[in-house]
Amino acid sequence: MDDDRFAHFRRLHHADRPLLLPNAWDHASAAALADRGFAAIGTTSLGVAAAAGLPDGTGATRERTLALARGLARLPVPVTVDIEGGFSEDPGQVAELAAELARAGVAGVNIEDGREDGRLVPVGHQCEVIEAAKQAAPRLFVNARTDTYWLADAPTGQTLRRAEAYQRAGADGVFVPGLTDEDTIAGLVRDLDAPLNVLYAPGLSYERLAESGVARVSTGSLLFRVALHSALRTACAIADPAAADPGLPSYADTQALSLGTWGFAPE
Structure with missing residues (x-):
């Protein structure tokens, strides 16, 4: 296992500009992003x-994520893996x-x-989870995600x-x-001692985020949903050049695919 990979990934969060982290969903997407020159690759749990x-x-x-992670760890750039709530x-x-x-080389x-x-x-339980993960893998960069703005509309x-x-x-x-x-x-950047990671969203400026001191900007499920949109749009255009653009699927649309409840139909 390459210790430098852990140290290098940590340093990427303390650079002059935010780490722009694209999130892949399989080996091909991750390898293509690494080949394009991105400094590190993440995974998207929705895409996987x-x-x-x-x-x-x-x-x-859990097992699919672990298998994917083992393969992605062989890429020439550090990889960080979305493990949801820890799968337990x-x-x-x-x-x-x-x-x-960590043993597989995931950073x-x-x-x-x-x-x-x-x-x-x-909070107490989540702290126990984080403590356990760090004790088991001290070199692993644990990015603690809080969904206060997604689920609780919290102050x-x-x-x-x-x-x-x-x-x-x-x-x-x-x-x-x-x-x-x-x-x-x-x-939050001012109040926190730890590097702050934000999710890219339309309207956010990478340059302004850099000026504010954000350490990492993730794409989340966006790339996967854009790829899905592109596949749908291309297939529909082949079948009918006048077909309406199906539009970019939302998180809920994409989640519904696995539940068999997605309502897309070409007009």
Whole structure:
């Protein structure tokens, strides 16, 4: 196992500009992004799950994620893996997964505190999970994701309290998806000691995020959904050049594919 990979990935969060982290869903997408020159590659749990016909956020893709991670760890750039909530509520099992990923050469993981049923895991329990993961794999970059803006419409104070607790538990970085207000982002950067990761969204400027001190900008499921959109649009255009553009599928649209409830039909 290459110790330099862990150190290099950590340094990427303390550079002059944010780490732009594209999220892949299989070997081909990850290898193509690495070949294009991106400094590190992440995975998207939605993409991995939907590509396998499984729902995201339910812990159903543990083995698929682990198998993919082992392959991606052979890429010439650091890889960080989205492990949802750890694929278990048991901190010990999450620790075992973290150790296995680190042994495979994976440089980092995302661990989230939101659940598919819309609840946020109690802070104390999430801290136990983070502590267990770091004890099992000290070199692994643990990016603690809090879904306060996605699930709870929480005030900034709750987000900061969770982020600070996760940092004290050993998290190396904090990820707050759904956060799009530039002043709030800049405030969190000032208040946190850990690198802040935000999710790219239309309207956010990479340059302004860089000026505010954001350490990492992730694409999340966007690339997978854009690829799905492109495939649909191309196939529909071949069948009917006048066919309406099916539009970019949302997270909910994509999740519904695995549940057999997606309502797309060409007009």
